[in-house]
Amino acid sequence: MSATVEPPREAALAAFKALPGATTGLVGYQCAGTVAVIGNSDALAIAAALQPPLTVTALIATDRSVTDGVVALQGSRLRIEGHLGAFRIHGAAGDGAQVIEADLIVDLGSRPQLPQPLLPPGYIAWDAGRSGAALNDELQALVGSFDKPQYFSYDADRCAHARNGVTACTRCIDACPTEAIRPLAEGVEVDPHLCQGGGVCASVCPSGAISYAYPSPGDLNSALRAMLRAWRQAGGGAVTLLLHAQESPPISPLEQEDLLPVSLEETASAGIDSWFAALAWGASRVLLHLGPEVPAPVVQAMDAQLRLAGELLTGLGYPAGAIGYWSGPEAGAAGAMPAIEAATQAAMHDKRNGLFMALDHLAGQATAGLPQVKLADGAPFGEIAVAGDRCTLCMACASVCPGQALQDGQGEPKLRFVEAKCIQCGLCARVCPEDAVRLTPRFLYQRAARNEMRTLHQEEPFHCVSCGKAFATRSVIESIRAKVAGNWMFQTERAKQRLLMCEECRVVDVVQDSQAMGIEQLQRR
Numbered sequence: 341m342s343a344t345v346e347p348p349r350e351a352a353l354a355a356f357k358a359l360p361g362a363t364t365g366l367v368g369y370q371c372a373g374t375v376a377v378i379g380n381s382d383a384l385a386i387a388a389a390l391q392p393p394l395t396v397t398a399l400i401a402t403d404r405s406v407t408d409g410v411v412a413l414q415g416s417r418l419r420i421e422g423h424l425g426a427f428r429i430h431g432a433a434g435d436g437a438q439v440i441e442a443d444l445i446v447d448l449g450s451r452p453q454l455p456q457p458l459l460p461p462g463y464i465a466w467d468a469g470r471s472g473a474a475l476n477d478e479l480q481a482l483v484g485s486f487d488k489p490q491y492f493s494y495d496a497d498r499c500a501h502a503r504n505g506v507t508a509c510t511r512c513i514d515a516c517p518t519e520a521i522r523p524l525a526e527g528v529e530v531d532p533h534l535c536q537g538g539g540v541c542a543s544v545c546p547s548g549a550i551s552y553a554y555p556s557p558g559d560l561n562s563a564l565r566a567m568l569r570a571w572r573q574a575g576g577g578a579v580t581l582l583l584h585a586q587e588s589p590p591i592s593p594l595e596q597e598d599l600l601p602v603s604l605e606e607t608a609s610a611g612i613d614s615w616f617a618a619l620a621w622g623a624s625r626v627l628l629h630l631g632p633e634v635p636a637p638v639v640q641a642m643d644a645q646l647r648l649a650g651e652l653l654t655g656l657g658y659p660a661g662a663i664g665y666w667s668g669p670e671a672g673a674a675g676a677m678p679a680i681e682a683a684t685q686a687a688m689h690d691k692r693n694g695l696f697m698a699l700d701h702l703a704g705q706a707t708a709g710l711p712q713v714k715l716a717d718g719a720p721f722g723e724i725a726v727a728g729d730r731c732t733l734c735m736a737c738a739s740v741c742p743g744q745a746l747q748d749g750q751g752e753p754k755l756r757f758v759e760a761k762c763i764q765c766g767l768c769a770r771v772c773p774e775d776a777v778r779l780t781p782r783f784l785y786q787r788a789a790r791n792e793m794r795t796l797h798q799e800e801p802f803h804c805v806s807c808g809k810a811f812a813t814r815s816v817i818e819s820i821r822a823k824v825a826g827n828w829m830f831q832t833e834r835a836k837q838r839l840l841m842c843e844e845c846r847v848v849d850v851v852q853d854s855q856a857m858g859i860e861q862l863q864r865r
Contacts, residue, residue: 348576352600362557365490367444367455367532371443371462371485372426376400378418378429379448382468382791386448389472398440406582418453420445423533424462424482442481457517458636460534489554491537491605492530498549499527500765508767512541512550517635539609540638543645546720547743547762548691552609558689559609561617565687567600568621578676581618582666583610584629596669608638612645615663615693616652616698622682623676629666644754648719650698652783655713656706680705696760698789703785712791715781722756722764722781722821730776731755732815733799737768737777752800753813760790774819805837806845 374397375390377383400418419430429440444464447453452465459465462482466475493629500509501523512528513521514832520534521541530541530550542552551557553752563582571579576598583602584590606608606811607628615626648661661675683701688694703709708792724746733753738746744769745761748754769777784790801810802817821839824830834853838846 348571348574351574352567352571356563356567359563359566361555366554367490369403369424369486371483373445374443375479376440376442377428377446378453386475390476393483394471394576412851415552423460426526447858456519458536490532491535491554493553494530495549496527498547498742499545500530500742500763500767502526502818503767504771506767506770506830509769512546515540515544515637515641517637524694538606538638540641541612543608544641547727554605556689557691558687561614561687561694564614564618565621568623572622580622580625580627581623582629583607588631590629590666603624608642612649613695616695617647619662619677620683620698620701626663627666647716651713651715655710656702657708664667699789709785710781711786712784715783717781719781720760720763721783722761722779724762725778726755727776728797731775731797732819733813736771736773740767740771755796757796760785804842804845805840807842809842811842
Protein backbone atom coordinates (compact mmCIF):
# COMPACT_ATOMS: atom_id res chain seq x y z
CA MET A 341 0.00 0.00 0.00
CA SER A 342 1.09 3.57 -0.63
CA ALA A 343 3.36 5.07 2.02
CA THR A 344 1.03 8.09 2.18
CA VAL A 345 -1.59 5.98 3.95
CA GLU A 346 -1.68 6.68 7.68
CA PRO A 347 -1.35 3.62 9.96
CA PRO A 348 -4.79 4.07 11.63
CA ARG A 349 -6.55 3.95 8.29
CA GLU A 350 -4.48 1.03 7.08
CA ALA A 351 -5.32 -0.91 10.25
CA ALA A 352 -9.00 -0.01 10.06
CA LEU A 353 -9.47 -1.00 6.41
CA ALA A 354 -7.59 -4.24 6.97
CA ALA A 355 -9.80 -5.07 9.96
CA PHE A 356 -12.96 -4.39 7.95
CA LYS A 357 -11.89 -6.75 5.19
CA ALA A 358 -10.55 -9.46 7.49
CA LEU A 359 -13.83 -10.63 9.00
CA PRO A 360 -15.40 -13.45 6.97
CA GLY A 361 -19.12 -13.18 6.24
CA ALA A 362 -21.71 -15.92 6.34
CA THR A 363 -22.61 -17.42 2.98
CA THR A 364 -26.01 -16.99 1.40
CA GLY A 365 -28.02 -18.99 -1.11
CA LEU A 366 -27.70 -18.64 -4.86
CA VAL A 367 -30.33 -17.70 -7.43
CA GLY A 368 -29.90 -19.27 -10.85
CA TYR A 369 -30.77 -18.14 -14.39
CA GLN A 370 -30.79 -20.18 -17.60
CA CYS A 371 -30.79 -18.27 -20.89
CA ALA A 372 -30.75 -20.05 -24.26
CA GLY A 373 -30.83 -16.81 -26.25
CA THR A 374 -34.41 -16.49 -27.54
CA VAL A 375 -35.18 -12.79 -28.01
CA ALA A 376 -38.40 -10.80 -28.31
CA VAL A 377 -37.96 -7.37 -29.88
CA ILE A 378 -40.59 -4.72 -29.15
CA GLY A 379 -40.69 -1.79 -31.55
CA ASN A 380 -41.99 -0.69 -34.90
CA SER A 381 -40.19 -0.65 -38.24
CA ASP A 382 -36.87 -0.28 -36.42
CA ALA A 383 -37.38 -3.72 -34.85
CA LEU A 384 -36.74 -5.42 -38.19
CA ALA A 385 -33.29 -3.86 -38.61
CA ILE A 386 -32.31 -4.51 -35.00
CA ALA A 387 -33.40 -8.12 -35.19
CA ALA A 388 -31.37 -8.66 -38.36
CA ALA A 389 -28.19 -7.65 -36.51
CA LEU A 390 -28.48 -10.40 -33.89
CA GLN A 391 -26.20 -13.37 -34.41
CA PRO A 392 -26.37 -16.99 -33.18
CA PRO A 393 -26.87 -18.33 -30.58
CA LEU A 394 -29.38 -15.47 -30.39
CA THR A 395 -32.65 -16.29 -32.11
CA VAL A 396 -35.52 -13.87 -32.54
CA THR A 397 -38.65 -15.60 -31.33
CA ALA A 398 -40.95 -12.61 -31.93
CA LEU A 399 -40.97 -9.11 -33.37
CA ILE A 400 -43.73 -7.24 -31.57
CA ALA A 401 -45.12 -4.08 -33.16
CA THR A 402 -46.67 -1.45 -30.93
CA ASP A 403 -47.85 0.39 -34.06
CA ARG A 404 -50.63 -1.45 -35.87
CA SER A 405 -49.53 0.01 -39.21
CA VAL A 406 -46.39 -2.13 -39.05
CA THR A 407 -47.35 -5.67 -40.00
CA ASP A 408 -44.61 -7.02 -42.26
CA GLY A 409 -42.88 -9.85 -40.43
CA VAL A 410 -44.04 -8.89 -36.94
CA VAL A 411 -46.62 -9.99 -34.41
CA ALA A 412 -49.09 -7.12 -33.97
CA LEU A 413 -50.19 -7.20 -30.33
CA GLN A 414 -52.99 -4.75 -29.67
CA GLY A 415 -53.35 -2.41 -26.73
CA SER A 416 -51.45 0.62 -25.50
CA ARG A 417 -49.33 -1.47 -23.14
CA LEU A 418 -48.35 -5.08 -23.07
CA ARG A 419 -48.42 -7.13 -19.88
CA ILE A 420 -44.94 -8.50 -19.29
CA GLU A 421 -43.85 -10.78 -16.48
CA GLY A 422 -40.72 -12.73 -15.68
CA HIS A 423 -36.98 -12.23 -15.88
CA LEU A 424 -33.85 -13.37 -17.71
CA GLY A 425 -34.55 -16.78 -19.19
CA ALA A 426 -38.27 -16.77 -18.36
CA PHE A 427 -40.19 -13.84 -19.84
CA ARG A 428 -43.87 -14.04 -20.80
CA ILE A 429 -45.44 -11.29 -22.91
CA HIS A 430 -49.24 -11.11 -22.87
CA GLY A 431 -51.20 -9.22 -25.49
CA ALA A 432 -54.13 -9.42 -27.88
CA ALA A 433 -53.75 -10.46 -31.50
CA GLY A 434 -56.80 -10.38 -33.70
CA ASP A 435 -59.78 -11.80 -31.82
CA GLY A 436 -57.85 -13.63 -29.11
CA ALA A 437 -55.16 -13.39 -26.51
CA GLN A 438 -51.59 -14.34 -27.26
CA VAL A 439 -48.66 -15.19 -25.01
CA ILE A 440 -45.06 -15.01 -26.23
CA GLU A 441 -42.22 -16.58 -24.28
CA ALA A 442 -38.61 -15.40 -24.52
CA ASP A 443 -35.32 -15.47 -22.64
CA LEU A 444 -34.52 -11.84 -23.43
CA ILE A 445 -36.52 -8.74 -24.30
CA VAL A 446 -35.28 -5.75 -26.29
CA ASP A 447 -37.60 -2.76 -25.92
CA LEU A 448 -37.04 -0.02 -28.51
CA GLY A 449 -39.82 2.26 -27.30
CA SER A 450 -39.24 5.81 -26.08
CA ARG A 451 -40.48 4.51 -22.73
CA PRO A 452 -40.07 0.90 -21.62
CA GLN A 453 -43.23 -1.16 -21.46
CA LEU A 454 -42.42 -1.94 -17.81
CA PRO A 455 -42.89 0.97 -15.38
CA GLN A 456 -40.47 0.08 -12.57
CA PRO A 457 -37.29 2.17 -12.19
CA LEU A 458 -35.01 -0.90 -12.33
CA LEU A 459 -35.92 -3.29 -15.13
CA PRO A 460 -35.65 -7.07 -14.64
CA PRO A 461 -32.42 -8.86 -15.59
CA GLY A 462 -32.59 -9.65 -19.31
CA TYR A 463 -34.91 -6.74 -20.17
CA ILE A 464 -32.95 -4.29 -22.34
CA ALA A 465 -34.35 -0.81 -22.93
CA TRP A 466 -32.43 0.08 -26.09
CA ASP A 467 -32.17 3.32 -28.00
CA ALA A 468 -32.85 2.48 -31.62
CA GLY A 469 -30.28 5.08 -32.62
CA ARG A 470 -27.48 2.91 -31.18
CA SER A 471 -25.88 0.18 -33.24
CA GLY A 472 -27.26 -3.29 -33.65
CA ALA A 473 -23.74 -4.67 -33.24
CA ALA A 474 -23.48 -3.20 -29.73
CA LEU A 475 -26.84 -4.68 -28.84
CA ASN A 476 -25.73 -8.06 -30.19
CA ASP A 477 -22.65 -7.99 -27.97
CA GLU A 478 -24.69 -7.11 -24.86
CA LEU A 479 -27.21 -9.89 -25.49
CA GLN A 480 -24.52 -12.45 -26.28
CA ALA A 481 -23.06 -11.85 -22.80
CA LEU A 482 -26.40 -12.85 -21.27
CA VAL A 483 -26.61 -16.29 -22.88
CA GLY A 484 -25.74 -19.19 -20.61
CA SER A 485 -26.12 -20.18 -16.96
CA PHE A 486 -25.69 -17.58 -14.23
CA ASP A 487 -25.84 -17.43 -10.44
CA LYS A 488 -26.18 -14.47 -8.11
CA PRO A 489 -26.49 -14.23 -4.31
CA GLN A 490 -29.90 -14.31 -2.70
CA TYR A 491 -29.69 -10.85 -1.21
CA PHE A 492 -32.52 -11.03 1.31
CA SER A 493 -33.93 -13.10 4.15
CA TYR A 494 -37.63 -13.00 5.03
CA ASP A 495 -39.38 -14.01 8.26
CA ALA A 496 -43.13 -14.07 7.66
CA ASP A 497 -43.92 -14.32 11.38
CA ARG A 498 -42.49 -10.83 11.97
CA CYS A 499 -44.04 -9.20 8.91
CA ALA A 500 -46.54 -6.41 9.61
CA HIS A 501 -47.92 -6.15 6.08
CA ALA A 502 -51.30 -7.73 6.77
CA ARG A 503 -53.30 -9.83 9.21
CA ASN A 504 -56.82 -11.22 8.89
CA GLY A 505 -57.24 -9.57 5.51
CA VAL A 506 -56.35 -6.10 6.84
CA THR A 507 -53.39 -4.32 5.24
CA ALA A 508 -51.07 -2.12 7.29
CA CYS A 509 -47.35 -1.80 6.50
CA THR A 510 -46.34 -1.43 2.84
CA ARG A 511 -42.89 0.13 3.32
CA CYS A 512 -40.90 -2.55 1.51
CA ILE A 513 -43.36 -2.71 -1.38
CA ASP A 514 -43.34 1.06 -1.82
CA ALA A 515 -39.54 1.34 -1.70
CA CYS A 516 -38.55 -1.60 -3.92
CA PRO A 517 -37.43 -0.21 -7.32
CA THR A 518 -37.64 -3.59 -9.06
CA GLU A 519 -41.20 -4.51 -8.00
CA ALA A 520 -39.79 -7.77 -6.66
CA ILE A 521 -42.07 -7.65 -3.61
CA ARG A 522 -45.76 -8.37 -3.93
CA PRO A 523 -48.44 -8.49 -1.23
CA LEU A 524 -50.02 -11.67 0.06
CA ALA A 525 -53.00 -12.10 2.36
CA GLU A 526 -50.83 -12.49 5.48
CA GLY A 527 -47.47 -11.11 4.41
CA VAL A 528 -45.40 -10.47 1.31
CA GLU A 529 -43.53 -12.54 -1.24
CA VAL A 530 -40.13 -11.59 -2.63
CA ASP A 531 -39.15 -12.85 -6.09
CA PRO A 532 -35.41 -13.61 -5.81
CA HIS A 533 -35.02 -13.46 -9.60
CA LEU A 534 -36.30 -9.87 -9.73
CA CYS A 535 -34.46 -8.71 -6.60
CA GLN A 536 -31.24 -6.90 -7.56
CA GLY A 537 -29.80 -6.43 -4.08
CA GLY A 538 -30.62 -2.78 -3.46
CA GLY A 539 -31.35 -3.52 0.18
CA VAL A 540 -33.71 -0.61 0.76
CA CYS A 541 -36.46 -3.07 1.72
CA ALA A 542 -34.39 -4.18 4.72
CA SER A 543 -33.57 -0.59 5.68
CA VAL A 544 -37.22 0.50 5.80
CA CYS A 545 -38.65 -2.69 7.35
CA PRO A 546 -39.70 -1.69 10.89
CA SER A 547 -39.73 -5.20 12.35
CA GLY A 548 -36.71 -6.79 10.70
CA ALA A 549 -38.94 -9.27 8.84
CA ILE A 550 -36.86 -8.54 5.73
CA SER A 551 -33.13 -8.37 6.33
CA TYR A 552 -30.16 -8.12 4.01
CA ALA A 553 -28.28 -11.37 3.58
CA TYR A 554 -25.13 -10.39 1.66
CA PRO A 555 -23.74 -9.41 4.08
CA SER A 556 -26.11 -10.05 6.97
CA PRO A 557 -26.68 -7.23 9.49
CA GLY A 558 -24.61 -9.11 12.05
CA ASP A 559 -21.68 -9.55 9.66
CA LEU A 560 -21.75 -5.92 8.50
CA ASN A 561 -21.98 -4.56 12.03
CA SER A 562 -19.18 -6.85 13.21
CA ALA A 563 -16.99 -5.50 10.43
CA LEU A 564 -17.83 -1.88 11.33
CA ARG A 565 -17.05 -2.58 14.99
CA ALA A 566 -13.70 -4.17 14.10
CA MET A 567 -12.85 -1.28 11.78
CA LEU A 568 -13.49 1.41 14.37
CA ARG A 569 -11.76 -0.54 17.12
CA ALA A 570 -8.65 -0.94 14.93
CA TRP A 571 -8.73 2.78 14.12
CA ARG A 572 -8.71 3.71 17.80
CA GLN A 573 -6.06 1.18 18.75
CA ALA A 574 -3.78 2.57 16.03
CA GLY A 575 -4.09 6.05 17.49
CA GLY A 576 -6.75 7.49 15.20
CA GLY A 577 -8.85 10.46 16.32
CA ALA A 578 -12.25 11.64 15.13
CA VAL A 579 -13.29 9.68 12.06
CA THR A 580 -16.10 9.72 9.52
CA LEU A 581 -17.50 6.58 7.93
CA LEU A 582 -18.52 6.97 4.30
CA LEU A 583 -20.96 4.30 3.14
CA HIS A 584 -21.03 3.91 -0.63
CA ALA A 585 -21.90 1.37 -3.30
CA GLN A 586 -19.05 -0.74 -4.63
CA GLU A 587 -19.48 0.53 -8.16
CA SER A 588 -19.61 4.25 -7.33
CA PRO A 589 -17.12 5.44 -4.68
CA PRO A 590 -17.42 9.24 -4.53
CA ILE A 591 -13.70 9.83 -3.84
CA SER A 592 -10.44 7.97 -3.65
CA PRO A 593 -9.99 6.42 -0.20
CA LEU A 594 -6.76 8.37 0.19
CA GLU A 595 -8.14 11.86 -0.36
CA GLN A 596 -9.26 12.51 3.23
CA GLU A 597 -7.24 11.26 6.18
CA ASP A 598 -10.06 11.24 8.73
CA LEU A 599 -12.46 9.33 6.48
CA LEU A 600 -12.97 5.57 6.27
CA PRO A 601 -14.76 4.36 3.12
CA VAL A 602 -17.13 1.44 3.62
CA SER A 603 -17.81 -0.34 0.34
CA LEU A 604 -21.23 -2.06 0.21
CA GLU A 605 -23.17 -3.96 -2.40
CA GLU A 606 -25.57 -1.00 -2.30
CA THR A 607 -25.58 1.98 0.06
CA ALA A 608 -29.20 1.42 1.09
CA SER A 609 -28.40 -2.08 2.35
CA ALA A 610 -27.00 -0.58 5.58
CA GLY A 611 -29.86 0.65 7.74
CA ILE A 612 -30.40 2.89 10.73
CA ASP A 613 -29.25 0.21 13.17
CA SER A 614 -25.82 0.13 11.52
CA TRP A 615 -25.59 3.94 11.44
CA PHE A 616 -26.23 4.31 15.16
CA ALA A 617 -24.09 1.33 16.06
CA ALA A 618 -21.17 3.00 14.25
CA LEU A 619 -21.70 6.19 16.27
CA ALA A 620 -21.82 4.19 19.49
CA TRP A 621 -18.56 2.45 18.54
CA GLY A 622 -16.84 5.80 18.16
CA ALA A 623 -17.49 7.22 14.68
CA SER A 624 -17.91 10.98 14.72
CA ARG A 625 -20.11 10.94 11.61
CA VAL A 626 -21.77 8.42 9.31
CA LEU A 627 -22.33 9.71 5.79
CA LEU A 628 -24.11 8.06 2.88
CA HIS A 629 -23.33 8.46 -0.78
CA LEU A 630 -26.20 7.85 -3.20
CA GLY A 631 -25.16 8.15 -6.81
CA PRO A 632 -27.32 9.79 -9.49
CA GLU A 633 -28.32 6.36 -10.77
CA VAL A 634 -30.16 5.46 -7.56
CA PRO A 635 -33.93 5.19 -8.32
CA ALA A 636 -36.31 7.77 -6.88
CA PRO A 637 -38.18 5.33 -4.56
CA VAL A 638 -34.88 4.41 -2.91
CA VAL A 639 -33.92 8.06 -2.44
CA GLN A 640 -37.32 8.86 -0.92
CA ALA A 641 -37.05 5.92 1.47
CA MET A 642 -33.54 6.87 2.55
CA ASP A 643 -34.62 10.50 3.03
CA ALA A 644 -37.26 9.28 5.48
CA GLN A 645 -34.76 7.11 7.34
CA LEU A 646 -32.34 10.02 7.65
CA ARG A 647 -35.11 12.26 9.01
CA LEU A 648 -35.82 9.64 11.65
CA ALA A 649 -32.13 9.42 12.52
CA GLY A 650 -31.97 13.20 12.85
CA GLU A 651 -34.96 13.24 15.21
CA LEU A 652 -33.40 10.55 17.41
CA LEU A 653 -30.06 12.38 17.54
CA THR A 654 -31.68 15.73 18.30
CA GLY A 655 -33.64 14.22 21.18
CA LEU A 656 -30.35 13.15 22.73
CA GLY A 657 -28.81 16.57 22.28
CA TYR A 658 -26.48 15.43 19.51
CA PRO A 659 -26.20 17.16 16.11
CA ALA A 660 -28.64 15.80 13.55
CA GLY A 661 -25.90 16.10 10.91
CA ALA A 662 -23.89 13.31 12.50
CA ILE A 663 -25.82 11.00 10.16
CA GLY A 664 -26.49 12.36 6.69
CA TYR A 665 -25.60 12.45 3.03
CA TRP A 666 -22.08 12.89 1.71
CA SER A 667 -21.65 16.39 0.29
CA GLY A 668 -17.99 16.24 -0.66
CA PRO A 669 -14.58 16.56 1.04
CA GLU A 670 -15.19 20.24 1.66
CA ALA A 671 -17.96 19.45 4.16
CA GLY A 672 -15.53 19.59 7.08
CA ALA A 673 -16.49 18.50 10.58
CA ALA A 674 -19.80 20.36 10.78
CA GLY A 675 -22.38 18.26 12.58
CA ALA A 676 -19.88 15.79 14.05
CA MET A 677 -20.53 13.96 17.30
CA PRO A 678 -18.75 15.11 20.45
CA ALA A 679 -16.06 12.82 21.81
CA ILE A 680 -17.67 9.96 23.73
CA GLU A 681 -16.53 6.71 25.28
CA ALA A 682 -16.84 4.03 22.63
CA ALA A 683 -19.30 1.22 23.29
CA THR A 684 -18.03 -2.30 23.80
CA GLN A 685 -21.17 -4.29 23.02
CA ALA A 686 -21.03 -6.93 20.34
CA ALA A 687 -22.66 -6.53 16.95
CA MET A 688 -26.30 -7.58 16.76
CA HIS A 689 -28.05 -9.39 13.94
CA ASP A 690 -31.49 -8.27 15.12
CA LYS A 691 -32.22 -4.82 13.75
CA ARG A 692 -34.33 -3.36 16.56
CA ASN A 693 -32.28 -4.77 19.43
CA GLY A 694 -29.09 -3.53 17.79
CA LEU A 695 -30.54 -0.05 17.42
CA PHE A 696 -31.80 -0.03 21.01
CA MET A 697 -28.38 -1.02 22.34
CA ALA A 698 -26.68 1.75 20.36
CA LEU A 699 -29.20 4.36 21.47
CA ASP A 700 -28.94 3.22 25.10
CA HIS A 701 -25.18 3.75 24.96
CA LEU A 702 -25.50 7.15 23.31
CA ALA A 703 -28.16 8.16 25.86
CA GLY A 704 -25.80 7.21 28.67
CA GLN A 705 -23.13 9.49 27.18
CA ALA A 706 -25.47 12.41 26.46
CA THR A 707 -25.32 15.55 28.60
CA ALA A 708 -28.41 17.35 27.28
CA GLY A 709 -30.78 14.60 26.27
CA LEU A 710 -34.53 14.32 26.83
CA PRO A 711 -36.41 11.35 28.34
CA GLN A 712 -38.35 11.02 25.09
CA VAL A 713 -38.67 12.59 21.67
CA LYS A 714 -41.70 13.04 19.44
CA LEU A 715 -41.25 11.47 16.02
CA ALA A 716 -42.84 12.17 12.66
CA ASP A 717 -45.79 10.11 11.45
CA GLY A 718 -44.67 6.80 10.04
CA ALA A 719 -41.83 6.30 12.51
CA PRO A 720 -41.50 2.66 13.68
CA PHE A 721 -41.47 3.53 17.40
CA GLY A 722 -44.20 4.84 19.66
CA GLU A 723 -46.97 4.30 22.13
CA ILE A 724 -50.54 3.11 21.86
CA ALA A 725 -53.47 4.56 23.78
CA VAL A 726 -56.87 2.95 24.20
CA ALA A 727 -60.16 4.77 24.85
CA GLY A 728 -61.49 3.05 27.95
CA ASP A 729 -65.07 4.12 27.30
CA ARG A 730 -65.07 2.30 23.96
CA CYS A 731 -62.68 -0.64 24.42
CA THR A 732 -64.51 -3.92 25.11
CA LEU A 733 -61.33 -5.97 25.56
CA CYS A 734 -62.25 -8.13 22.59
CA MET A 735 -58.48 -8.57 21.99
CA ALA A 736 -58.76 -8.17 18.22
CA CYS A 737 -55.81 -5.78 18.44
CA ALA A 738 -53.62 -8.20 20.39
CA SER A 739 -54.45 -11.07 18.03
CA VAL A 740 -52.96 -9.27 15.00
CA CYS A 741 -49.98 -7.51 16.62
CA PRO A 742 -46.90 -8.81 14.75
CA GLY A 743 -44.43 -7.85 17.47
CA GLN A 744 -46.57 -8.89 20.46
CA ALA A 745 -46.48 -5.33 21.72
CA LEU A 746 -50.13 -5.77 22.65
CA GLN A 747 -50.94 -8.75 24.87
CA ASP A 748 -53.94 -10.04 26.74
CA GLY A 749 -54.16 -10.35 30.51
CA GLN A 750 -53.41 -14.08 30.64
CA GLY A 751 -56.79 -14.95 32.07
CA GLU A 752 -57.64 -11.49 33.40
CA PRO A 753 -59.72 -8.96 31.43
CA LYS A 754 -56.97 -6.50 30.62
CA LEU A 755 -54.98 -5.26 27.62
CA ARG A 756 -51.23 -4.85 28.18
CA PHE A 757 -48.57 -3.08 26.13
CA VAL A 758 -44.77 -3.09 25.76
CA GLU A 759 -43.60 0.00 23.88
CA ALA A 760 -40.23 -1.45 22.86
CA LYS A 761 -42.05 -4.05 20.75
CA CYS A 762 -44.39 -1.63 18.97
CA ILE A 763 -43.52 -0.86 15.35
CA GLN A 764 -46.48 1.51 14.83
CA CYS A 765 -47.76 -0.52 11.90
CA GLY A 766 -51.36 0.39 12.71
CA LEU A 767 -52.85 -3.09 12.40
CA CYS A 768 -54.33 -2.77 15.88
CA ALA A 769 -56.16 0.44 15.02
CA ARG A 770 -57.43 -0.95 11.73
CA VAL A 771 -58.97 -4.10 13.20
CA CYS A 772 -60.46 -2.50 16.33
CA PRO A 773 -64.27 -2.74 15.92
CA GLU A 774 -64.83 0.14 18.35
CA ASP A 775 -62.24 2.55 16.87
CA ALA A 776 -60.69 2.76 20.32
CA VAL A 777 -56.96 2.57 19.45
CA ARG A 778 -54.72 5.56 18.83
CA LEU A 779 -51.02 5.55 17.89
CA THR A 780 -48.47 8.21 18.79
CA PRO A 781 -44.95 7.98 17.29
CA ARG A 782 -42.23 8.74 19.81
CA PHE A 783 -39.09 7.22 21.29
CA LEU A 784 -38.38 6.59 24.96
CA TYR A 785 -34.67 6.82 25.73
CA GLN A 786 -35.05 5.18 29.15
CA ARG A 787 -34.71 1.47 28.58
CA ALA A 788 -36.74 0.48 31.65
CA ALA A 789 -39.70 2.61 30.55
CA ARG A 790 -39.44 1.27 27.00
CA ASN A 791 -39.51 -2.34 28.19
CA GLU A 792 -42.15 -1.91 30.89
CA MET A 793 -45.33 -3.97 30.60
CA ARG A 794 -48.11 -1.40 30.95
CA THR A 795 -51.84 -1.97 31.33
CA LEU A 796 -53.78 0.07 28.77
CA HIS A 797 -57.27 -0.98 29.85
CA GLN A 798 -58.85 -3.42 32.25
CA GLU A 799 -62.29 -4.25 33.62
CA GLU A 800 -63.84 -6.40 36.24
CA PRO A 801 -64.89 -9.76 34.78
CA PHE A 802 -68.56 -10.42 34.07
CA HIS A 803 -69.89 -13.56 35.76
CA CYS A 804 -72.40 -15.94 34.28
CA VAL A 805 -75.83 -15.32 35.86
CA SER A 806 -76.41 -19.06 35.97
CA CYS A 807 -73.20 -20.70 37.21
CA GLY A 808 -71.20 -17.68 38.34
CA LYS A 809 -68.17 -18.36 36.10
CA ALA A 810 -66.25 -15.34 34.79
CA PHE A 811 -66.40 -15.48 30.99
CA ALA A 812 -66.42 -11.93 29.59
CA THR A 813 -66.37 -8.26 30.55
CA ARG A 814 -69.40 -6.10 31.16
CA SER A 815 -68.57 -3.89 28.18
CA VAL A 816 -68.54 -6.93 25.88
CA ILE A 817 -71.91 -8.07 27.19
CA GLU A 818 -73.40 -4.59 26.82
CA SER A 819 -72.03 -4.31 23.30
CA ILE A 820 -73.59 -7.64 22.30
CA ARG A 821 -76.94 -6.70 23.87
CA ALA A 822 -76.97 -3.44 21.95
CA LYS A 823 -76.15 -5.12 18.64
CA VAL A 824 -78.91 -7.76 18.91
CA ALA A 825 -81.53 -5.48 20.45
CA GLY A 826 -83.68 -5.50 17.33
CA ASN A 827 -83.10 -9.13 16.37
CA TRP A 828 -86.31 -11.21 16.43
CA MET A 829 -84.47 -14.13 18.08
CA PHE A 830 -83.84 -12.09 21.25
CA GLN A 831 -87.25 -10.59 22.02
CA THR A 832 -88.28 -12.79 24.95
CA GLU A 833 -86.92 -12.19 28.43
CA ARG A 834 -85.51 -15.71 28.52
CA ALA A 835 -83.62 -15.20 25.25
CA LYS A 836 -82.24 -11.90 26.54
CA GLN A 837 -81.16 -13.58 29.77
CA ARG A 838 -79.14 -16.15 27.79
CA LEU A 839 -76.86 -13.33 26.64
CA LEU A 840 -75.73 -13.08 30.26
CA MET A 841 -74.72 -16.74 30.44
CA CYS A 842 -71.47 -18.51 29.66
CA GLU A 843 -71.34 -20.79 26.63
CA GLU A 844 -72.09 -24.00 28.54
CA CYS A 845 -75.08 -22.60 30.43
CA ARG A 846 -76.41 -20.97 27.27
CA VAL A 847 -76.51 -24.34 25.48
CA VAL A 848 -78.30 -26.00 28.41
CA ASP A 849 -80.89 -23.23 28.56
CA VAL A 850 -81.58 -23.38 24.81
CA VAL A 851 -82.25 -27.12 24.98
CA GLN A 852 -84.69 -26.59 27.85
CA ASP A 853 -86.50 -23.73 26.10
CA SER A 854 -89.21 -25.22 23.85
CA GLN A 855 -89.72 -21.92 22.07
CA ALA A 856 -86.02 -21.61 21.26
CA MET A 857 -85.87 -25.24 20.10
CA GLY A 858 -88.84 -24.63 17.82
CA ILE A 859 -87.09 -21.67 16.25
CA GLU A 860 -83.97 -23.77 15.73
CA GLN A 861 -85.96 -26.54 14.04
CA LEU A 862 -87.56 -24.00 11.72
CA GLN A 863 -84.12 -22.69 10.82
CA ARG A 864 -82.90 -26.19 9.97
CA ARG A 865 -85.78 -26.67 7.57
